[in-house]
Amino acid sequence: MTPADEIKQAAAKLRALATAAADNSGSSNWHTTRHFPDQPDSTFTTLWATGGRPLLGGGGRGRVPYVHAPVGDYAAAMDPTVGLALADLLELAAKHYDDGFLCCEHGADSCSEVVAPALAVARAINGQS
Numbered sequence: 686m687t688p689a690d691e692i693k694q695a696a697a698k699l700r701a702l703a704t705a706a707a708d709n710s711g712s713s714n715w716h717t718t719r720h721f722p723d724q725p726d727s728t729f730t731t732l733w734a735t736g737g738r739p740l741l742g743g744g745g746r747g748r749v750p751y752v753h754a755p756v757g758d759y760a761a762a763m764d765p766t767v768g769l770a771l772a773d774l775l776e777l778a779a780k781h782y783d784d785g786f787l788c789c790e791h792g793a794d795s796c797s798e799v800v801a802p803a804l805a806v807a808r809a810i811n812g813q814s
Contacts, residue, residue: 699762706759710734771806778803 686694707713712734720729732740743751752760778800 702755702759702762705755709753709755710740711738712736715740775803775807 714735716733718731718733721727734740740756741750741752782800
């Protein structure tokens with residue numbers, strides 16, 4: 686398997702997991718609500734799908750909270766290791782943009798094809814459309 690094949694395989698897996706999680710949760714936009722925002726060390730946060738559906742259910746006395754399988758599978762796939770790697774990719778895309786695409790071996794057109802999706806990812810992370 687070539688490196689390009691590995692990247693394509695990972696992209697296809699991530700796309701399938703994200704689609705299944707969005708379909709299962711009813712929304713592709715998720716957000717959190719911190720229950721005690723005036724207490725920065727508080728860990729009480731609820732994860733919601735836009736439209737009001739909480740993504741974490743159950744729990745309580747003697748019961749472990751749960752998420753539906755497609756949501757959990759997606760969350761597990763997007764663990765901190767993935768987040769750190771994605772941050773590296775975004776920083777590299779920003780460097781290409783800041784450098785005017787000069788560091789790209791294949792010219793500005795191919796670099797802009799990489800930077801545009803990276804900008805879309807950055808805007809989604811930043812809560813922009």
